[in-house]
Amino acid sequence: MILDIYKDALEYSAKDWKILVILGVVCLFSFLLLPAFLITGYNYRVINNAVHGVINGRDPLPEFNDLIEMFIDGVKVVIVQIAYLLVPFIVFVIFAVIAGNLSGAASSALMLIGALITFVIFIVAELMIQMGICHMAYNDGAFSKAFAFSEIKDAIDEIGWFECIVTYVGLIIITLxxxxxxxxxxxxxxxxxxxxxxxxxxxxxxxxxxxxxxxxAITLFIVGPYLSIFNSRSIGLLYTMQI
Incomplete structure (x- = not known):
């Protein structure tokens, strides 16, 4: 099933090269911040199509239009990402502060433990981010659904934590x-x-x-947008495994 997701997403991402170039142009101005939200909003549309579709379906790439709506969706996604990532960040800061008041081996040991715990929490947070965004998209963009922790956990449990982690690691490897x-x-x-x-x-x-x-130029206008769509499509299809 995971390989089917990758195959679908790889083919899907190349359906419209015009969209890739448009995203590349927008990405060129992402240092202005506002265009970055448009890119995030477009990737959310890709996820939205995926969670309401099927693997190896005939879904076209979303249109790059309704910029205000796309911008708002991008802002919502970024807020979700920041909110979840605050948890491992705060945990790491707490360990760092405590370790800073110690010395020698005790300080080093505590920092090592803190780093390991932070890493585990970060992995969980990343899964919650991805599935939370998918859950929000599946529920017609209801922002609160991105933080419906029990529902999101149930979705991950249904798919399988191992399958989710393997899929996510696979996406990183394929992207690289x-x-x-x-x-x-x-x-x-x-x-x-x-x-x-x-x-x-x-x-x-x-x-x-x-x-x-x-x-x-090829990285900016073709490869980068292609891979962002590929990742978004894959995560959305992964979510459908529990529906």
Whole structure:
């Protein structure tokens, strides 16, 4: 089932290259913060489609329209993320403060224990974030449903904590592999051009700069948006496993 989710999401994310470019352009201005909420809001739409769909369905990519609604959805998602991540952050700060008042081995041991506990809480928080956002989308965007802890826990229990963690780790691995492979292929191509130019007596620096620019552009306008949709679709489909 997990492999089916990945297969569906990989194919789904490539359905409309125009959307990828639009997201890339918006991402280019995300340092202004407001566009970043639009990207988050669009990914929420992808999740919303997924939780109301089926694996290997014929869902099209959501339209990039109704910007005010999309912005509001993005703000809601960011608030959910911050609220859940505050928990491991506060736990770590508490351990750090206590350890700071100790010395020697006791301080180091307490920090190690604190780091391990924080890591476990962080993993749980991440799962609650993902499933909470899916639960909110499934319940017609009701913000309170993102914090319906017992309902979200029941959903994770139904899917299986192990399955959720494995799926999430798999998404991280796939994201890293795709990013690395695309970057490596483009890098190798322009390295070959650069070496060939150097052999012929030309200055290869311009070729290397062009390669770096093209690599950055492809990452920004194609790979980045593709992977964000892929991750959102996968999480949404994972949620449907308990419906």
């Amino acid at each position: 592999v795709i990013s690395f492979v695309v970057t490596a292929i483009i890098g190798l191509i322009f390295t070959a051009f650069g070496i060939s130019g150097a052999v012929l007596g030309a200055d290869p620096s311009g070729i290397f700069v062009l390669g770096a620019l093209i690599n950055s």
